Amino acid sequence: MLPANPELKELVVEASRALARLDATRLEELAHSCQALTRARNREDPRERGLLAQQAQEAKADMAVFARVLEATRANLKVMNRLRELRAVQLEYTERQARSGAGAEDGHGDH
Amino acid sequence: MGTINSALSLTTGALDADQAALSVVANNVANANTTGYTEETPDWQENQPINVGGIQVGDGVTETGATSQRDRVLEERLDQQQQLASASSTRLTALNAMQALFTPDSGSSSATAGDIGSDITSFFDAFSSLESDPTDNALREQVLSSASTLAGDISSAANSLHAQSAALDQEASGIVGQVNALTGAVAQLNLEIQSTSPDSDAGTLEDQRQQDLSQLSQLIGINQVTTENNGLSITTTSGQLLASEGQSFQLTTGTVNGVTDFFLDGTDITSRLATGGGQLGGYLTARDVDIPGALSSLDQLAYGISTSVNAQNNSGVDGSGNTGVAVPGSTTGAETLDIFSPPPTYAANLAGGGTDVAGAAAAMSVVMTDPNQIAAAGAGSGTGDNSNAVAIASLAGQTIVNGQTPINYYSNFVSTLGATVSEVETENTAQNASVTQLQTQNNALSSVNLNDEAAAMSKLETSYQAASQVFTLLNTIMASTLNLGVETAVS
Numbered sequence: 277m278l279p280a281n282p283e284l285k286e287l288v289v290e291a292s293r294a295l296a297r298l299d300a301t302r303l304e305e306l307a308h309s310c311q312a313l314t315r316a317r318n319r320e321d322p323r324e325r326g327l328l329a330q331q332a333q334e335a336k337a338d339m340a341v342f343a344r345v346l347e348a349t350r351a352n353l354k355v356m357n358r359l360r361e362l363r364a365v366q367l368e369y370t371e372r373q374a375r376s377g378a379g380a381e382d383g384h385g386d387h
Numbered sequence: 388m389g390t391i392n393s394a395l396s397l398t399t400g401a402l403d404a405d406q407a408a409l410s411v412v413a414n415n416v417a418n419a420n421t422t423g424y425t426e427e428t429p430d431w432q433e434n435q436p437i438n439v440g441g442i443q444v445g446d447g448v449t450e451t452g453a454t455s456q457r458d459r460v461l462e463e464r465l466d467q468q469q470q471l472a473s474a475s476s477t478r479l480t481a482l483n484a485m486q487a488l489f490t491p492d493s494g495s496s497s498a499t500a501g502d503i504g505s506d507i508t509s510f511f512d513a514f515s516s517l518e519s520d521p522t523d524n525a526l527r528e529q530v531l532s533s534a535s536t537l538a539g540d541i542s543s544a545a546n547s548l549h550a551q552s553a554a555l556d557q558e559a560s561g562i563v564g565q566v567n568a569l570t571g572a573v574a575q576l577n578l579e580i581q582s583t584s585p586d587s588d589a590g591t592l593e594d595q596r597q598q599d600l601s602q603l604s605q606l607i608g609i610n611q612v613t614t615e616n617n618g619l620s621i622t623t624t625s626g627q628l629l630a631s632e633g634q635s636f637q638l639t640t641g642t643v644n645g646v647t648d649f650f651l652d653g654t655d656i657t658s659r660l661a662t663g664g665g666q667l668g669g670y671l672t673a674r675d676v677d678i679p680g681a682l683s684s685l686d687q688l689a690y691g692i693s694t695s696v697n698a699q700n701n702s703g704v705d706g707s708g709n710t711g712v713a714v715p716g717s718t719t720g721a722e723t724l725d726i727f728s729p730p731p732t733y734a735a736n737l738a739g740g741g742t743d744v745a746g747a748a749a750a751m752s753v754v755m756t757d758p759n760q761i762a763a764a765g766a767g768s769g770t771g772d773n774s775n776a777v778a779i780a781s782l783a784g785q786t787i788v789n790g791q792t793p794i795n796y797y798s799n800f801v802s803t804l805g806a807t808v809s810e811v812e813t814e815n816t817a818q819n820a821s822v823t824q825l826q827t828q829n830n831a832l833s834s835v836n837l838n839d840e841a842a843a844m845s846k847l848e849t850s851y852q853a854a855s856q857v858f859t860l861l862n863t864i865m866a867s868t869l870n871l872g873v874e875t876a877v878s
Contacts, residue, residue: 295854296820298846303853310860332868344817349851352824355464
C-alpha cells in the first residue's frame with residue numbers, strides 16, 4: 277500500500293509496475309492519488325508547492341520510464357487488436373464454410 | 388532535460404492519437420482501417436510476413452489453424468520484445484561495469500579508488516604548493532607522487548576497459564555455436580512440419596520450433612517469415628538469411644583488427660548484428676561502441692595532460708639550472724625534463740601535424756625519477772624562482788583537453804556515461820514490462836475460448852486507458868511544477 281500522502285516518485289514508479297502487470301484497479305487508485313496531488317498543487321501554500329517541485333525533480337527519470345512503458349503497452353495493444361480482428365475474420369469465414377457445407381449435405385440428401 | 392521532454396512529448400502526442408483509435412476499437416474492431424494501421428505500426432510492419440491469415444483463409448484453414456496462427460503472431464511480438472530486452476540487459480550489465488571503474492570507493496584513498504577527477508585536482512594542487520617554496524624537496528616529491536597516482540589511475544582504467552572488451556568479445560563469440568545449433572534445429576523442424584502438417588497446426592513440432600525461436604531471440608535479433616506449407620524462414624533483423632525451409636546458414640567468426648567479427652556467407656555482418664538485438668547485439672554494442680567511446684575520452688584526457696605538462700616543464704628551469712631539450716636519438720619525441728612518458732602517437736603527430744591520441748591512456752606513466760628535474764623556475768630565472776610552477780598549476784584552468792579544462796572534460800565524460808547508463812536502464816525497464824504484458828496476454832490467449840480472449844483484451848485496454856489517465860495527470864503536475872519546455876533553473 278502507498279502511504280496516505282505518497283511522494284510523486286512513488287506514484288510514478290508504482291504506475292509503471294501496475295501497467296507492466298496490467299493491474300487496472302491499481303492504476304485507477306493511482307489516478308485518484310494523482311487527483312489529490314493536483315489539488316495540493318493548486319494550494320497557495322508555498323512550502324507545499326516547493327515540496328512538490330522537489331518531488332517532481334526527483335521523479336523525472338521514473339516518469340521517463342513510465343512514458344516508455346506506456347508506449348510499449350500502446351504497441352502491444354495494437355498488436356492484440358490486430359489479432360482480434362484476424363480472429364473475427366477467420367471465425368466468420370469458418371462459420372460461413374460450415375453453413376455452406378451443411379447446405380450442400382442437405383441438398384445431397386434431397387437427391 | 389532533453390530526454391524527459393522528448394519522452395513526455397512523444398507519449399503525450401501518442402495519447403492524443405490513441406483516443407480516437409481506442410474508440411474505434413471499442414465500437415467495432417473488425418472495421419479498423421487495416422492499411423493505415425499497418426503503416427502506423429512499425430512493429431506490426433515487421434510482423435507483416437506472418438500476416439498470411441488472409442492466404443490461409445483462402446486455403447480453407449480451420450478454426451484450430453486460425454488459433455495457431457494468432458498465437459504465432461503474438462509469440463513473434465513477444466520474441467521481438469525479448470530481443471530488445473536481452474540486448475539492453477546485456478548492454479546495461481557492461482555499462483554498469485564500466486561505470487564502476489569511474490566511481491570512487493568511499494573512504495579509500497584516491498590511489499585505490501580510481502578517482503581520476505580527484506587525482507587531476509591533487510596533481511595541479513601539488514604544483515600550487517610548490518609555488519610557496521620551489522626548493523623544498525618534499526614538495527617536489529609530492530608533485531611526482533601525485534603525477535604517479537594520476538597516470539596510474541588513468542592507465543589502470545584504460546587497461547580495465549580493454550579487459551572488459553576482451554571479455555565481451557569472448558562472450559559474443561560463445562553465442563555463435565548456440566545460434567547455429569538453434570537455426571539448424573529450426574530448419575530440421577521445418578522439414579518435419581512441412582511433411583507431416585503442411586495445412587494445419589503441427590502441434591508439438593510447432594511448439595518445439597517456437598521454443599527454439601524464443602531461445603534464438605534471447606541470443607540474436609531475428610525476423611520470422613512464414614512460408615508455404617507451415618514453413619518458416621529466419622533472417623537477422625537486417626535481413627541476412629539464417630534458415631529457410633530445411634536449410635540453415637551458419638554464422639562464422641574471424642579475427643579482424645584484434646577483435647572477433649561475425650560472418651554470414653562470407654560477408655562481415657558484425658555492425659548489423661550489433662544493432663539487431665539479443666544478447667549478441669548487447670555484447671557487440673558495448674564492445675564496439677560504449678567501450679571504445681570511453682577509451683577515446685580517456686586517451687584524449689591523458690594526451691592533453693601529458694603533452695601540456697611536459698611542454699611547460701621542459702620550458703622552465705629545473706633545480707640544477709637545466710632547461711629541457713630533445714633526448715638525442717629519441718623516436719618518441721621525448722625531452723629531458725618530461726614528467727610523463729610521451730603518448731605513443733606524440734612523435735608522429737609532431738612530425739605530421741596529426742591529432743591521433745589512440746593508446747595515450749593505457750600507456751600513461753611517469754618517466755621522471757628525480758624530483759630535482761621539476762622545472763619550477765621560469766626560463767632565465769634562478770633556481771629559486773617559482774614562475775614555471777605557477778604556469779604548470781594554471782594549466783588546471785586552461786582548455787588543454789579537447790577545448791576543455793582537464794577537470795571539466797573528465798566531469799563531462801563521467802556525466803555522459805552516467806546518462807547513457809540511465810537511458811539504457813530506462814529502455815530495459817520498459818522492455819521488460821512489455822515482455823511481462825505479452826506473456827500475460829499469451830497465457831490468457833492460449834485458450835481458444837472467445838470469452839477468455841475478450842477478457843484478456845479488455846484487461847489490456849482498461850489498463851492502458853487507466854494508465855493514460857494517470858500519465859496525463861502526472862504530466863500536468865510535472866509540467867506545471869517544473870515548467871517543462873521552458874528554460875528555467877530547475878529544468
